[in-house]
Amino acid sequence: MSKSLPADLSMGSHATGTLDRVGPAVGAGLSETHHPAADPREILAALNDTAADYPRDRRAHELIAEQAARTPGAVAVESSGAKLTYAELDARGNQFAHYLRKRGVGPDVLVGVCLDRTAEMVAALLGVWKAGGAYVPLDPDFPAERLKLYLEDSAAPVVVTLAHLAGRLPAGAAHVVDLDAERDAIGREPTGPLPHSGTPANLAYVIYTSGSTGRPNGVAVEHRALVNFLVSMQREPGLTRADVVAAVTTISFDIHHLELWLPLIAGARLAVLRWADAADGVRLAEELDRYGATVLQATPTRWRLLLAAGWAGRPGLRAFCGGEPMPPELAGRLLERVAEVWNLYGPTETTVWSTVHRVERAGGSVPIGHPIANTQVYVLDPQLEQLPAGEVGELYIGGDGLARHYLNRPELTANRFVADPANPGQRLYKTGDLARLRPDGVLECLGRIDHQVKVRGYRIELGEVESALASHPLVAAAVAHVTGDPAELVAYLVPRPGAAPTPEAVRQHARERVPAYMVPGPVVFLDALPMTPNGKSIARRSRPEPRPGPRGPEPVAGGPAERRRARPARDLGRGVREPESRRDRRLRRPRRHVPQGRGGRGTRVRTARPHDPPRRDVRGHHRREAGGARAEPAGDGDAERPRAAPDRRPQAAAVHDRGRRRPRVHVP
Template identity: 50%
Template sequence: HQLFEAQVEKTPDAIAVEFADRKLTYWELNQRANQLAHYLQELGVGTEVLVGICVERSLEMVIGLLAILKAGGAYLPLDPAHPQERLAYILQDAQVPILLTQQKLLAILPITAAQTICLDTDWENITQHSQNNPLNQATANNLAYVIYTSGSTGKPKGVQIPHRGVVNFLNSMLVSVDMTQQDTLLSVTTITFDIAALELFLPLIVGARTVVISREVASDGVQLAASIAKYGTTLMQATPATWRMLLVAGWQGNKQLKILCGGEALSTELANELQQRCACLWNVYGPTETTIWSTIYQVNQIGDRFTTVPIGRPIANTQIYILDAQLRLVPMGVPGELYIGGIGLARGYFNRPELTSERFILNPFSDQPETRLYKTGDLARYQPDGNIVYLGRIDNQVKLRGFRIELGEIEAILSEMPAVREAAVILREDIPGEKRIIAYVVAERQEAIAISELRRYLGKKLPEYMVPSVFVQLPTMPLTPNGKLDRRALPAPDIVRPELDEAYVAPSTTQEKALVDIWVQVLGVEQVGIHDNFFALGGDSIRSIQVLSKAKERGLSLSLQQIFQHQTIHQLAQELTTAKVSIAIAEQVQPFNLICEEDLCKFPNDLEDAYPLTMLQAGMLFHSEYSSNTKAYQNISSIHLKAPFDFEKLHTAVQQLANRHPVLRTSFDLSNFSEPLQLVHKTVSVPCQLEDLRHLSAAEQEEILASWFEAEKNNKFDCTIAPLLRFQIHRRSEDTFQFSFTEHHAILDGWSVASMLTELFEHYFFLLGREVSPIGPPPANAFRNFVALQKQALQSEEYQRYWMQKLNDSPTTTIPRRPSQKSADETSEVRVVQVPINLEVSQGLKKLAQSAKVPLKSVLFAAHLRVINKLCREPEVVTLVSSNGRPETTDGTRCLGLFLNPLPFRMKLPQGTWMDLISQVFQTEQELLPFRWYPMAQIQKDLGGQRRFETCFNFTHFHVYDRIETLTDLELLDAKGFNITDFVLLAEFKLNVISSQVELSLCCNTFELSNQQIEEICNDYAQTLTAIAQFSDKEYEVFVGGNNQQYIDDKQIKGIEELSIQKLKIAKRKTFHRL
């Protein structure tokens, strides 16, 4: 860090680091790193103190690493993509007192005793600290970092690297690659791989520029090639696997580019390919235990003498010895084990003294008694010219994609499985340049072991790069005459289709057949079914790139992300279908861009944006504005809380919430412009009233609250005045208060309300001075982007044609009415009832979704359709399903607005089993997904304006409330809500994040349905859900007219709990998830 500080003095205004569209100069980077370093020192960070850092690739990653070093501490890098179990082990083993991370990663991090600092949301607190370079007591012998590498026992081990090794390495590399201030280095490596230190620190000590790219870009050959060109890259370091990925993607090279290649053996073939495309090429070698690279070789013309390129000579202050088993120097050209000595040696392994003594031995060639050598386990030999040639491994350790892997670690974890008697893991290269980890297993009972189970088990415990590409089940392991495992006799993986969970299903569509052809070529498997998993067939990241390349040749557009997310031919083919009709906005829509010139001239000066209404908003506003007696779309929530009370800070939090989110500063103008518009005001004052009830008894308080609640139902918003949101606080005691808010549904959907409340209370507790992260910057996404998407959809003839063909002759699904005692002028009310779903049924529904390989939503939707079928006695059902149009961006979930679009869902229930019904529901859902932007109101208008939909299905999983649950001083005592739905029957399913249980609330229009009907409907849902969960492989009955009796017999419903219909109440364990 002192080398960096010296460079800051020389080039303060030069760009030091860049990520996406953000840049920091040397001065700015130093300033921010200093502020964080001072903060860390306040928390006790100093010499020999380990600080964990688990962040996505970003500017914050660089700031965090520098700050830890500046504070005098040592960094422990953690990859957020690694399994939680592995992260938990490392954090526990290293006993780090502090962990730097990001807010969005908290949900995936394991529980840890470390104090957690979020580099995004805690930054406001960090900026209060000094910008000056901090003082620390670190010396060259103190720790700089600890990196955990694969261990043969099944547990990773921590390698301790001191400052002297890092400084020596950086100074040596500066000379070797002749780096200057004019260079730009493209950083592509995860910080858990030690070579990332070169990418992040080497440019910073010479005044050059580092460009950090995301994990997604670095793993996509096409995007990576584009980034090399875009940023004018002059130096890049990567493994042979990454360079090969670039070549497969069609990269033509860059004659200004200097290349470092290391992490695994560099073949002469790849070296020749790279030489033709770059300015200079170096092959580098070195284990983590000797500080990044220990040898370097500048590649010139490579002849036919070698299959791999020499690793060269040692860097400065490094000694290389090639020894025999008795630790004697071997002659020139004779293979031996490679030992490394010098200033770059690690201290050893963290808390592993025995392993340290075994691998770091005393140097027999030194007269200094404490000098050591590192035993690499690599086989090598000297050439006559003094360069070293790497020949492979002596032990069971390999390198793949630059990562050092102990195959014994994979074997140890596989052997822990009860179904596995023996396991062996090897690295094979059946196709030149393509290395794969192959696992061989012998079953405990000689029964077939599901490949998916093996893969799933390892995936929970190991990083993705350590999970074998192929699994081979053997009756017995091949043995040598001495009775030891004969690894050379392990058979090559069969090219026929392996035994998979899924039965073989041949391709049927043109796209499926094209994709199967590609997979057969790339994977070397003779037969591929449309439901076979790409990775179960031996696919990996390199083969993914090959698939993309061959798909592009056939005119099929796919992304690497799609292959990883949709891992079967069937799913990928649907992605291709979706891509044909999908509508997307390439760039963010700018403010006022959706407004005509005529209207722009009429706007008042206090607006920051304006755009049209969505059709759903227009319908809501029309209904609420022009029906004088309706209470629809005015939602009220009232929560009794136990929490520290400071009205001024709570009011501040409410106001700052509106300052951050445009929809909370929005009003509507339905008549003064060429079309109805929503107007976003620069500033608004959010009503937040306080009434002190502490002097009243509990009964008197409840009376006042009930009176306020009833009055609030009739206190309609004026949609022309922002905000369409207000808060009311009733203080009930010193530490309890009633928190109530009213909002017009036209500005917020359910997820937005959950996100808003979470952000509000997190910020309130931050303002109170509690240990809560400050809120991050406002989301970059805006609700106007959704409006633009819908506008594009309305202009699409294909969208209109799809929905007309789907619904033109559709029946109207109507729930039969019964005679009512209500008067004609009586207004409708909504009765909310909960359908009890016991634990066994809830778990059964989730397991069924997993085994059917469909979302839980599809299982619950199937139950809803079956109930509607039973109520209406029609085999073909038309209902609405709530669809979410929220933008699929990194901050899309934080963006507030009304992103809903209920979609008509038409399906004839198939004869067969419950599983058949679920399958058809999922397929029908996928079919309409590409057309989800077309507004339901326009569909109804296209159909002649007649109302056809009176039932609706909705499924929610508001996991954002997880963050509120972490506020230890906040307790939910009680809650009530009020909203009016325009449906006769709305089935609201949700997955409770705390209990992970399925819950169902029915919102029933009491003007249309009698109380007896409502109870019968609840009973239908309860019995149907139980039948699906417990008897999914049995046939169900499709009701068609008449008085058909219910199919579920007494034996099937024996376990169903007696149904209790009651007004919605908060359960004994009250959480925000129940709001």
């Protein structure tokens, strides 16, 4: 029996079936051997025995200040040739905290931070905490409209930035602190600490994730949860004063908390890499050597980028991998090149990583392991009953890492943070991930049960991408889908009557509204979106696949400034596509991914005539019936099956590559 899941339930894709429909069928196909139902209580008791001490009365910046008192002369942060010792970092953080306190920053006051990746950025973030506030990361390469949404939703009264980045931010009621213009005034503030303000129950940060309604959701995390995470990570996978951590992640992605703050509470050295260096495999390898890095945390996409550049590895490096499922092939290649490989898993809502697993051999799927300290994990059925080992259910997470709430989203908070039926007064976070608990007590994550996906490590709600695409004045309807390995975002669009939008125009429209990693690559035009029998829902799985063809444009880094500095970045992909004039020179190379059509012009699809004969696809194989990969219970006569658009024409589709006369017929 195959160990692999049906395509629609695999990690990186999304399942449209509900958990109670797919659970038994999926669980039956996960193992070649039958395991008798184990007592979940015994396995859970061992798995969730995670109680561990940590400084519950202190916050991360206080732990860093204590470290500065122990090792004041040790290098804390370096970036682009600049270095700060622990004493210097602590003093600069204190000065900035004094300056912010005079501007009203205190407990639970949100401060937007839009800065370049430098040592100064680390000191500024630290200063926000020391003043009692919580920071809202604002990546300067995100679209201006996206940053505006963050600032409007958070209502941050203070924003910290630099003169050359101020134009990226919308004019508003927030007080803007320009570090360039106000540097001298900040430098006159006292270097000693402020009186304590706030408690571990106050907010540490609000970080935004993709939202299904078209608006991002702000996840509000308290200091207590962050400290538990950091102290747990210090124990396992582990970090010491001898380590050097290379930070490569934007502060708008929550995994940056491990990169920035874990080395500083442990007395290690933090190396903050510029985005241009982190986005290029050759330069990233050079920076790892230059800084003497012993720890690198990255998504599978970035690890592949490094390997594709011919990286031979670093014998003393420990590889932390997360944000996307770790392919077994990647695990094997990393094991040959580094000292240790760790697979990390966790939603933003449970504070960065919630489970860890040391990968010691390649082969087979890579599990997500066991929960970190003071964290509990459960695989539950739709009635919130624990499932036996080996059966598939939804993963719920409890413990000290849970976020406070979604900012200004009480209904969403109530839906995702539910009461723990076994522990009155406690909460569980409903992850939306399919999982199973192996009989040996190790967790496996098996994909999503909704329309949320991960592309290049970023969590994406397809509804938010679709909302951005559908707002184009020439687009009547839009569907986003993820396909391929590595995952690639594809757009399916229905133009308005008489309109002929181009793929690049649609992508540019999206770039102005969502981060670059949410901008689709291939664009497919349809006459109508396929519907399910109820005539309401979109039958996502019955969409035609984009035609394999020549390699499309290479992705480059996010904003205009970064594109100038990071044109060599290949395959890391923040979703941004090169202008067609530069792109066309590279279109004749073979491509593993889904194309966007000849010359970047997109693919046109029309519904086939009833008498069109069935055809084979380009690989010479008969296409499966739409939805054939979906796991459904036998005899479920009520299960929805995709059909044609409401005009009831057959579900065959003729794929037109603009510029070609004869279409090729696909039967989805």
